[in-house]
Amino acid sequence: MPSKLIEKYIREDHLPHIWCPGCGHGILMRDVAEAVSELDLDQEKVFLISGIGCSSRAAGYMDFNTLHTTHGRAIAFAEGVKLARPDLNVLVIAGDGDIAAIGGNHLIHAARRNIDITVVVFNNDIYGMTGGQFSPTTPTGDFATTAPYGNIDRPFDIAKLAEASGATYTARGTAYHAQLTIKLIKEGILHRGFSLIECASVCPTYYGRKNKKGGSVELMTWQKDNCVLSEKAAKMTKEELEGKLVIGKLSETDLPEYTDEYKKIIDKARGYHG
Amino acid sequence: MSKKVLMQGNEAVVEGAIAAGMRFYAGYPITPSTEIAEQSSVRLPQVGGTFIQMEDEISSMAAVIGAAVTGAKAMTATSGPGFSLKQENIGYACITEIPCVIVDVQRSGPSTGLPTSPSQGDVMQARWGTHGDHPVIAISPASVSECYFLAIRCFNLSEKYRTPVILLMDEIVGHLREGVEIPDHLDIEVVDRRLHTDKGHMPYEADEKGVPGWHLCGIGRYNITGLSHDVSGFPTNSNEVTDKLVRRLMGKIQNNADDIIEVQEEYLDDAETVVLCYGGTTRAAMSAVLEARAAGYKVGMFRPITVWPFPEKRLKEISSGKKVKRIIVAEHNFGQIVLEAERIVKNDCKIDFIGKVDGTVITPGEILEKIKEAE
Numbered sequence: 325m326p327s328k329l330i331e332k333y334i335r336e337d338h339l340p341h342i343w344c345p346g347c348g349h350g351i352l353m354r355d356v357a358e359a360v361s362e363l364d365l366d367q368e369k370v371f372l373i374s375g376i377g378c379s380s381r382a383a384g385y386m387d388f389n390t391l392h393t394t395h396g397r398a399i400a401f402a403e404g405v406k407l408a409r410p411d412l413n414v415l416v417i418a419g420d421g422d423i424a425a426i427g428g429n430h431l432i433h434a435a436r437r438n439i440d441i442t443v444v445v446f447n448n449d450i451y452g453m454t455g456g457q458f459s460p461t462t463p464t465g466d467f468a469t470t471a472p473y474g475n476i477d478r479p480f481d482i483a484k485l486a487e488a489s490g491a492t493y494t495a496r497g498t499a500y501h502a503q504l505t506i507k508l509i510k511e512g513i514l515h516r517g518f519s520l521i522e523c524a525s526v527c528p529t530y531y532g533r534k535n536k537k538g539g540s541v542e543l544m545t546w547q548k549d550n551c552v553l554s555e556k557a558a559k560m561t562k563e564e565l566e567g568k569l570v571i572g573k574l575s576e577t578d579l580p581e582y583t584d585e586y587k588k589i590i591d592k593a594r595g596y597h598g
Numbered sequence: 599m600s601k602k603v604l605m606q607g608n609e610a611v612v613e614g615a616i617a618a619g620m621r622f623y624a625g626y627p628i629t630p631s632t633e634i635a636e637q638s639s640v641r642l643p644q645v646g647g648t649f650i651q652m653e654d655e656i657s658s659m660a661a662v663i664g665a666a667v668t669g670a671k672a673m674t675a676t677s678g679p680g681f682s683l684k685q686e687n688i689g690y691a692c693i694t695e696i697p698c699v700i701v702d703v704q705r706s707g708p709s710t711g712l713p714t715s716p717s718q719g720d721v722m723q724a725r726w727g728t729h730g731d732h733p734v735i736a737i738s739p740a741s742v743s744e745c746y747f748l749a750i751r752c753f754n755l756s757e758k759y760r761t762p763v764i765l766l767m768d769e770i771v772g773h774l775r776e777g778v779e780i781p782d783h784l785d786i787e788v789v790d791r792r793l794h795t796d797k798g799h800m801p802y803e804a805d806e807k808g809v810p811g812w813h814l815c816g817i818g819r820y821n822i823t824g825l826s827h828d829v830s831g832f833p834t835n836s837n838e839v840t841d842k843l844v845r846r847l848m849g850k851i852q853n854n855a856d857d858i859i860e861v862q863e864e865y866l867d868d869a870e871t872v873v874l875c876y877g878g879t880t881r882a883a884m885s886a887v888l889e890a891r892a893a894g895y896k897v898g899m900f901r902p903i904t905v906w907p908f909p910e911k912r913l914k915e916i917s918s919g920k921k922v923k924r925i926i927v928a929e930h931n932f933g934q935i936v937l938e939a940e941r942i943v944k945n946d947c948k949i950d951f952i953g954k955v956d957g958t959v960i961t962p963g964e965i966l967e968k969i970k971e972a973e
Contacts, residue, residue: 389816391664403652403661404672433653589643
């Protein structure tokens with residue numbers, strides 16, 4: 325029921341949004357709303373935090389308590405919110421540049437702490453808002469306004485980076501695979517600990533155009549034809565996976581959560597000092 | 599019942615902050631402020647609060663604002679290099695009007711400088727460190743006792759005016775140990791942010807002082823953004839709305855300067871020479887003034903406790919008084935507040951300057967010598 329979803333979770337008086345025609349972010353924002361709706365979370369207990377960039381504008385459009393912060397720092401703000409109010413459902417929406425370049429340090433340390441925050445990355449492989457510069461996820465060899473001769477940087481795998489840093493739930497969805505992505509976001513929110521769902525978005529305006537990969541339809545058709553579910557990928561060889569994007573749940577472990585551990589510190593400190 | 603306790607300046611800041619209601623601290627270790635983090639890590643869980651050591655100075659400032667958004671009274675502490683890193687998010691707290699306290703225990707710079715040596719080189723950074731026009735309150739203690747009481751004042755002002763407040767310390771007071779008369783907690787005045795009592799208010803609707811009320815977290819749904827915003831809290835591209843916002847932000851401090859500004863004045867009645875000082879330098883200045891007066895010199899002292907907004911009205915009254923012939927500005931830098939003094943005093947009287955950038959303290963003897971210099 326998309327219309328009811330919009331009515332309940334989108335601030336319609338702040339539309340139209342700033343995203344370009346064909347951008348994947350709108351679909352992903354809807355996936356977040358759908359996940360919250362299916363989990364029936366109290367909207368006033370959901371705190372959505374974002375940084376700076378195209379994806380970060382989602383905070384202004386979604387009807388929760390929303391905090392649109394500084395570039396790269398959304399996770400650090402979110403940690404303050406969560407530590408002060410562990411009862412809140414704290415979500416972060418961030419772009420690839422926001423979370424893996426300028427905010428990379430906060431990502432790895434929040435993951436290491438295993439603090440109960442759910443990060444949804446809208447990864448469009450490019451800096452969209454500033455006009456198409458290469459990001460930490462732009463594939464090597466691709467073109468961008470600051471990579472006019474081809475990108476020589478190697479891209480980050482954000483989900484893998486988060487897992488290696490200590491995130492206890494990681495997954496990957498896409499703008500095309502909406503039902504799967506909704507399920508993954510729900511799992512991430514329900515997971516007790518740091519969860520990250522990397523969502524492949526599409527940017528026809530800059531990434532598609534600069535790389536002659538077509539418009540939104542072509543970019544999403546690529547997602548449809550080249551994604552492999554993680555269960556299936558586990559049985560495939562490295563060669564077979566060449567050029568494919570692995571989607572689905574990527575990792576999940578059960579480890580102590582940070583605010584739970586801090587509660588024990590408070591008990592300890594109060595016990596020792598009466 | 600009050601009690602007298604021997605404390606270090608940095609430690610007194612934490613005790614004062616907790617008395618004022620601090621329940622959240624995020625920070626990163628840096629000399630000479632580290633004891634504030636250490637003491638917070640011990641004390642906060644004892645009062646049910648939260649301490650977190652973040653991965654850097656930027657995230658410390660961010661986490662403090664995040665906690666403050668939920669209603670917690672939150673603080674961070676740092677020194678020069680870390681103060682530089684915090685600046686962007688301090689500006690965010692200014693425009694979003696999130697109350698919080700930033701302690702800067704100044705050390706010798708620029709850059710890594712002399713990390714364990716005293717300085718007052720961040721005074722202008724406290725005023726202009728973050729980009730754009732923004733309001734600032736900065737308060738500078740001169741004793742351990744003041745570290746305690748001015749930390750409380752920082753929290754109270756940040757709550758009252760919904761703005762970040764800087765406790766501008768220096769290594770001298772941060773590492774000083776003195777007795778502090780700690781009052782009974784019932785005798786401490788604690789100010790809390792004014793709450794909007796119903797959902798009818800727009801989140802950035804201000805009162806006659808220019809300060810908006812506060813919505814309790816979890817009751818209603820609000821948007822906070824560092825973008826220029828209207829009274830609803832949502833972004834705007836309107837030049838008119840932006841003009842109104844920035845003027846209100848500046849106005850809520852400027853128009854309430856009399857409430858915010860505190861000064862210390864000594865022997866100004868007959869003073870022909872006035873020593874202008876602040877923070878740790880006050881201690882040397884006071885000794886010099888007492889010694890000079892004992893030797894018959896008509897000298898007094900004027901000290902902004904509130905460094906920003908600068909007490910310009912009061913300084914003008916002093917400098918334009920008939921008796922005052924000379925103002926000696928003594929500060930632990932290459933000349934920062936002396937620029938403010940020159941701007942305000944103009945041709946009222948002569949201005950002399952004592953500055954130091956070698957990492958040693960300004961001594962009473964150096965100030966005394968300047969007082970005794972022929973005019």
